[in-house]
């Protein structure tokens with residue numbers, strides 16, 4: 001089965017080889033306080049910064065999931081309240097998780113075909129925390145770098161937190177335009193689930209120190225203390241970190257990865273141009289996600305496509321949340337092979353013609 005599911009998604013072909021290697025080298029039972037682990041951890045952070053273009057002054061932490069990152073932010077980085085701008089199910093979930101910890105959280109919902117910076121009224125949001133979903137996996141929209149830059153400029157005193165779970169390692173992110181970034185690795189990184197990366201600017205670290213929250217094992221202050229020694233507050237997913245390190249070693253710099261992502265994305269756009277039965281859900285090209293394509297069709301056709309695809313060996317992404325019955329999704333992630341895209345396109349063309 002070839003997976004086009006936008007998470008958990010197709011993993012890199014080399015993963016079985018790396019797992020065997022991890023077994024042989026004792027990584028599977030490695031002590032997380034050992035010098036060997038520290039070496040792997042340090043190398044992983046160094047490679048992340050190099051390959052993804054993360055500023056040197058930013059700190060990198062390991063967590064278990066993007067969902068955990070939502071909680072860490074709510075616990076450790078909200079001093080007064082948070083504002084959540086979103087247009088889909090993941091932004092909404094982040095808001096819901098935060099509200100349970102910080103009941104004052106506020107939501108600002110915008111249209112999925114509208115750019116973030118053209119509708120946001122920002123006067124109220126000073127000195128707080130703003131939460132943005134850079135790539136909304138549920139509907140296939142994104143906040144592009146230009147929009148984020150405008151948003152940052154209009155909003156200089158607040159911390160900006162960005163969920164980039166389904167875009168980090170697939171497109172080039174301008175980390176300077178926000179203070180907190182995170183992603184789990186089962187999407188664009190092409191790795192098995194169970195690990196996520198949390199990235200903080202010096203300003204975010206400063207905020208955590210001034211708030212001083214220390215009530216949880218994953219309070220950011222505890223994590224900062226441990227990461228000074230390249231370690232974690234708990235026994236981490238050592239195999240996951242090792243696989244991330246090995247994958248990063250052979251990864252091209254993110255600028256090159258992004259070129260390929262965009263090239264393939266444009267091929268998909270052209271491919272669907274003359275289709276009548278299925279259409280890209282997002283009409284405004286400026287907000288279309290480069291890594292997750294959402295296709296809209298009549299509910300019975302969606303069902304037919306998914307079932308038929310499965311019988312032909314393709315796993316398509318289900319529609320998400322309220323879009324479940326009327327859409328399906330296609331991941332445009334780096335681990336996918338060009339040959340597989342050609343095969344899926346041939347299949348979709350046959351459906352459209354029938």
Ligand SMILES: *Cc1c(COP(=O)(O)O)cnc(C)c1O
Pocket residue numbers: 007064065066067068090133135136137163164165166184196
């Ligand atoms: C998948 C996804 C999540 C959830 O990730 P977990 O690792 O399951 O916690 C959060 N946000 C976005 C945008 C996602 O695509």
